[in-house]
Amino acid sequence: MVIFADTEPNHFTFATILTSCYGSLGFETGRQIHSIAIKRNYESHMFVGSSLLDMYAKSGRICDAHGVFHCLPERDVVACTAIISGYAQMGLDEEALKLFRQLQIEGMNSNSVTYASVLTALSGLAALNHGKQVHSHVLRSGQYSYVVLLNSLIDMYSKCGNVCYARRIFDSMPERTCISWNAMLVGYSKHGMAREVLELFKLMREENKVKPDSITYLAVLSGCSHGQLEDMGLEIFYNMVNGKDGIEPDIGHYGCVVDLLGRAGRVEEAFDFIKKMPFVPTAAIWGSLLGSCRVHSDVEIGIIVGQKLLELEPENAGNYVILSNLYASAGKWEDMRNIRDLMQEKAVTKEPGRSWVELDQIVHTFHASDHTHPRREEVAKKVKELSIKFKEDGYVPDLSCVLYDVDEEQKEKVLLGHSEKLALAFGLIATPEGTTIRVIKNLRICVDCHSFAKFVSRLYARTVILRDKNRFHNIVGGVCSCGDYW
DNA sequence: ATGCCCAGCT
Incomplete structure (x- = not known):
């Protein structure tokens, strides 16, 4: 903001500064810059407009973003893409798709960024047929070997249930980034294909062109968990802890191990693991263990964990239900009734199915x-x-x-x-x-x-x-x- | 000026 005091900013200055509003300067600064832009009549300039739009979209102010979008004198690819990706990043996938189709009908040009954004929305919706259609647009656009687009396509196909097709794209790539590997590993993990996860991870390390990052490890650990290969998962985790891989496990990786042990029925071990880990356990980690207690009918630990969770997130109805079922299976009817009463009193309704x-x-x-x-x-x-x-x-x-x-x-x-x-x-x-x-x-x-x-x-x-x-x-x-x- | 991957709980 100080810069504005003694220099005359042009529209490039506005655009550049707005870009950093989401990351470091924050939404309030962004809004102030918006009002300065209005005073200087820069608002309708395409660069400034698109940056404003993006700033609002990334701050979760989709209505404000829409306002800017509708005031633009013309709509170029960048502005259209910014608003579509705004919806996609907020998880409003249906809206993102709707807007993409509408703008396409209105004659919008799409570039690789537009396709990557809409593919994210299609992954969320698991809309395979739409995804195939975008794929064919990509092929016709001449950008089919662009690594970012191919990464999006891998993600889209695997999240739409077509993991073989994702692999075909992966194999055809002339070069791959860490994100390419991660997208493929997450794909296998979500399909419970633990063996494929481990094989691909091995290949990644043998090829040694791209270094695994923290997300790679999340994907591999969750893959082991979904595919019931808990000993392999533990081995990989302890290699991380011992510094063999150059990636230090964060709380997310610890959470994966809790899940890994719990699902495998090693509930007590999971409980000990939480107590010893170098992070303060989050509600999600306790929730994961509570889920394991329910599946494996571990009433004793389940009741301890459930009580902790009621303190941490009293609004979460699911916890009351699991806890009351645990009390019921232990024959503790009065405790069960107390929990039910407490739930009536405090819990808010859960997201509808x-x-x-x-x-x-x-x-x-x-x-x-x-x-x-x-x-x-x-x-x-x-x-x-x-x-x-x-x-x-x-x-x-x-x-x-x-x-x-x-x-x-x-x-x-x-x-x-x-x-x-x-x-x-x-x-x-x-x-x-x-x-x-x-x-x-x-x-x-x-x-x-x-x-x-x-x-x-x-x-x-x-x-x-x-x-x-x-x-x-x-x-x-x-x-x-x-x-x-x- | 716009973009790809992110475990577990809900």
């Missing part, structure tokens, strides 16, 4: 007990029909997945309304026999829906690819790639 299916470039979204989809009645009828059919074949609804204090019959009704069952049923109705059904869910899938999906795959001979918040479930003939371990 949502699942979607992409069909002919249209994203069909379902909410729990959906009342909005045009074919909701047909879909609800199908779910009911499926549950009857599956029960004859051994499906037993897992009522412990229901959080409310209601009777059993109602619990089952709630279960059948879960968004992923609706999406699965819709997939069955709306796609030809034998085709793969791809469902994406915004939260983690529950045990009951997981089992339901396995029945769909077996009794209807469908491959079901289900992506939840954390990973992929590739279900063929009633068997899931996660090994029922997630």
